[in-house]
Amino acid sequence: MLRELVPDPTLLALAQAAVASAAALAVALLARARRIHVERELAVALARGLAQISAVGSVLLLMLRGPGWLGVLALAGMMVAAAATSARRARRLPGAFRVSLQAIAAGSGSVIALMALAGVVETGVAVLVPVGSMLIANAMNANGLALDRFRADVLAHRREVESALALGAAPEVSVAPHLQSSFRASLIPAIDSLRSLGIVWIPGLMTGMVLSGTPPLRAAIYQFVIIAMIFASSGLTCLVGTTLVRAQVFSPAEQLLLRTEAERGG
Amino acid sequence: MSFAPVVLRADRLSREVGGRLLVDDVSVEVRQGDVLAVVGPSGAGKSSFLRLLNRLDEPTGGTVWLDGQDYRSLPPRELRRRVGMVMQTPALFDGTVADNLRFGPRQRGADLPDDEVAGLLRQVGLAGFAGRQVERLSGGEAQRVAIARAVANAPEVLLLDEPTSALDEASKREIEALVAGVVRARGLTCLVITHDLAQAARVAGRVLVLEAGRARRVGPVEEVLRAEGTGP
Ligand SMILES: Nc1ncnc2c1ncn2[C@@H]1O[C@H](COP(=O)(O)OP(=O)(O)OP(=O)(O)O)[C@@H](O)[C@H]1O
Numbered sequence: 001m002l003r004e005l006v007p008d009p010t011l012l013a014l015a016q017a018a019v020a021s022a023a024a025l026a027v028a029l030l031a032r033a034r035r036i037h038v039e040r041e042l043a044v045a046l047a048r049g050l051a052q053i054s055a056v057g058s059v060l061l062l063m064l065r066g067p068g069w070l071g072v073l074a075l076a077g078m079m080v081a082a083a084a085t086s087a088r089r090a091r092r093l094p095g096a097f098r099v100s101l102q103a104i105a106a107g108s109g110s111v112i113a114l115m116a117l118a119g120v121v122e123t124g125v126a127v128l129v130p131v132g133s134m135l136i137a138n139a140m141n142a143n144g145l146a147l148d149r150f151r152a153d154v155l156a157h158r159r160e161v162e163s164a165l166a167l168g169a170a171p172e173v174s175v176a177p178h179l180q181s182s183f184r185a186s187l188i189p190a191i192d193s194l195r196s197l198g199i200v201w202i203p204g205l206m207t208g209m210v211l212s213g214t215p216p217l218r219a220a221i222y223q224f225v226i227i228a229m230i231f232a233s234s235g236l237t238c239l240v241g242t243t244l245v246r247a248q249v250f251s252p253a254e255q256l257l258l259r260t261e262a263e264r265g266g
Numbered sequence: 267m268s269f270a271p272v273v274l275r276a277d278r279l280s281r282e283v284g285g286r287l288l289v290d291d292v293s294v295e296v297r298q299g300d301v302l303a304v305v306g307p308s309g310a311g312k313s314s315f316l317r318l319l320n321r322l323d324e325p326t327g328g329t330v331w332l333d334g335q336d337y338r339s340l341p342p343r344e345l346r347r348r349v350g351m352v353m354q355t356p357a358l359f360d361g362t363v364a365d366n367l368r369f370g371p372r373q374r375g376a377d378l379p380d381d382e383v384a385g386l387l388r389q390v391g392l393a394g395f396a397g398r399q400v401e402r403l404s405g406g407e408a409q410r411v412a413i414a415r416a417v418a419n420a421p422e423v424l425l426l427d428e429p430t431s432a433l434d435e436a437s438k439r440e441i442e443a444l445v446a447g448v449v450r451a452r453g454l455t456c457l458v459i460t461h462d463l464a465q466a467a468r469v470a471g472r473v474l475v476l477e478a479g480r481a482r483r484v485g486p487v488e489e490v491l492r493a494e495g496t497g498p
């Protein structure tokens with residue numbers, strides 16, 4: 001339908017974006033009827049997302065032909081941006097940005113480096129940057145979930161945590177159950193996407209490869225490799241993130257520092 | 267007048283949060299084997315004061331002396347093993363009653379033998395409860411387990427934050443009697459928060475009255491009750 005109405009390809013793309021955004025906003029309005037207010041946050045996020053991805057799309061084309069160090073620089077920049085995003089999700093945790101950056105850099109950085117060294121993915125900028133960005137984005141989501149869940153869990157069980165401390169337990173021991181549950185919860189999306197791969201979703205990367213002439217089986221296995229790498233990097237990120245954040249919520253005298261907003265305000 | 271040694275001494279203890287003094291320059295000493303009741307209106311800072319004594323919160327002024335030693339020089343875990351605490355509502359860990367009793371000793375690599383678990387449970391009136399899952403306990407039973415769990419660590423000092431506030435009158439008396447028994451049998455030094463002056467009179471030898479974070483009065487229970495105008 002849009003295709004007939006808008007002949008110019010760029011305008012057509014924009015019109016398609018507008019329709020998709022309208023669908024997202026319509027859901028926000030539905031939510032609003034239930035007094036769930038996400039419309040502002042969503043509108044801003046949609047506009048930002050469109051601007052960012054269009055800008056990056058143009059830059060990417062230039063960069064893919066550029067030297068290797070440019071690719072590494074691009075990945076480093078993505079990690080910083082990812083850390084800032086996931087730190088915002090967990091902003092009420094002390095040191096959230098630093099923890100997120102260290103976790104994402106360690107988690108996705110080491111998996112990217114290892115896989116490139118082992119020859120599982122090609123080391124050219126054209127492959128490394130898009131594949132790396134997928135790992136970083138997923139690590140970011142998992143890290144945000146893990147930190148937010150950890151904070152909520154510890155706060156909800158503060159009496160148990162402090163009872164354990166009061167019995168002479170080490171801080172690590174007192175929050176161990178909550179570290180485990182947040183780690184597990186943060187990996188659920190990655191596990192589900194592994195589980196449903198090919199059944200619920202056919203990833204875009206694979207589709208693109210098949211369209212550009214790669215044999216379907218090769219494309220499929222390559223896609224599996226990417227998803228498994230996503231799992232490895234997300235898992236490592238959460239492991240590092242939750243371990244680092246654990247140290248942030250205790251004082252040197254082993255006192256739990258987390259407080260609810262209400263207590264801090266009062 | 268008791269001549270037993272002073273086990274715990276709060277020394278000009280203060281805690282300020284967001285410009286507000288929750289605990290304001292409180293000094294008090296407790297001798298070995300004594301029970302000190304901490305009373306005062308809601309919001310007076312009783313819980314805040316108690317949480318400073320095992321250093322769950324950090325004092326912003328003053329310190330605590332444990333057996334003559336500044337508690338800031340002790341590793342926090344050792345301090346908390348020696349100064350046990352029972353909170354207002356028992357926060358038991360998932361698992362069995364015995365798991366809860368063994369938690370403290372296990373932190374030091376010690377394993378509490380079955381007969382000691384049984385002995386502790388007998389002492390709090392819960393003989394035969396070792397294998398029970400904690401989520402099946404009543405409020406009074408859970409509070410007894412919390413007391414036994416603190417005592418299982420063989421502390422020198424026991425801090426109790428309104429241990430009976432969530433219980434009915436009958437269970438209240440039972441817990442009082444049981445605490446008195448445990449304290450006597452083990453020679454514990456005890457600080458117990460209560461908002462009930464009659465309860466203070468029943469369980470304690472001395473009373474500290476807190477008001478707006480300050481120690482308004484401290485002394486033998488009869489004297490304080492008389493001065494507060496509610497005594498006999
Ligand atoms: N972490 C905190 N930050 C700021 N204020 C706090 C904090 N903890 C407690 N307060 C405030 O300090 C005051 C004293 O609280 P506390 O719990 O010590 O009183 P309490 O005497 O134990 O009262 P109750 O009898 O109701 O248990 C209260 O006004 C409380 O709101």
Ligand SMILES: [Mg+2]
Pocket residue numbers: 312313314427
């Ligand atoms: Mg209180």
